[in-house]
Amino acid sequence: MKDIQIRRAGDHDFDSMWSIFSVHVSAGETYPFTTALTREAGHAYWLGPDVASFVATAGGSRVLGMYRLVSNQVGRGHHVANASYMVSPSAQGAGIGRLLGEHSLGEARKQGYLAMQFNYVVSTNTAAVRLWKKLGFSIVGTLPKAYRHKHLGYVDAYVMYQLLKDPDYWPTVDA
Template sequence: MELRTATAEDWPRIWPFFASIVQARETYAYPLDLTSDQARELWLQPPPDHAVVAVEDGAVLGSAKMGPNRPGPGSHIGTASFMVDPERSGRGVGRALATYMIDWHRRNGFHGIQFNAVVETNTAAVHLWQDLGFKIIGTVPEAFDHREHGLVGLHVMYLPLT
């Protein structure tokens, strides 16, 4: 598996699983009527943001975007979002993207990484983040309308980098 910077040419291979994940209403609070063009603008943002893809044999297995969590005085804290093609899950793609993301934030001088909205029922992601050193620093109750479970909490998670 190769991790490399995502390009506009990758988008047609990201969009199908991006759309599927959003429509599943299990992990992301993006609008359900998001178009491909709107989603591309959200995902493939210019610097200081950075997006990568995990590629194997020409197939995009997953993607991550990362950068400052907030502008200005909050820009020393990073954030990231991840999507792994559900047909490619269980192969270490998420962990590879996560490790890359942590290293990228360190290389770029960030003080820490904050995730603003990790769905509490997304136990695989919560476990991965905790395994990589993130702590749950708070949970907003009933902040996400999960397709199957109804209103569930969103964790705020943090990893110090210093």
């Protein structure tokens, strides 16, 4: 994938990000959001104050996909990252998801996270499940019929997890 860069997302990217986000939300196949989600709520989700978002671009401008990186929990769960990813339908199948996944794992390590957890991977999103397994994630739980798929009805969702650093070398914790 020549000429693909991944960089921090900014407000100037949001129109493109919103277009990609809207397509996935409208499809009703992979994300729990409904089309009632406002543009402002979408902006907060992708570019809010505690969110680190990144975009994959072609030629430095055209947004092909994006991911967001946040803490999965607060306080005593803050060492585990959570991420969400979307690829433009016009760029699917070109390896953009893999590039974003690899970048997010590196970024999570750089930010000091010790593990990463996906709380809600729709089981019928087989491309994503396959990719996350290739990148080292394991399914650690199944949420039976937890997702209301637009076309298939109620389907399972997975919780997926990966340690980013050997726990034997994790920092000591306070009481």
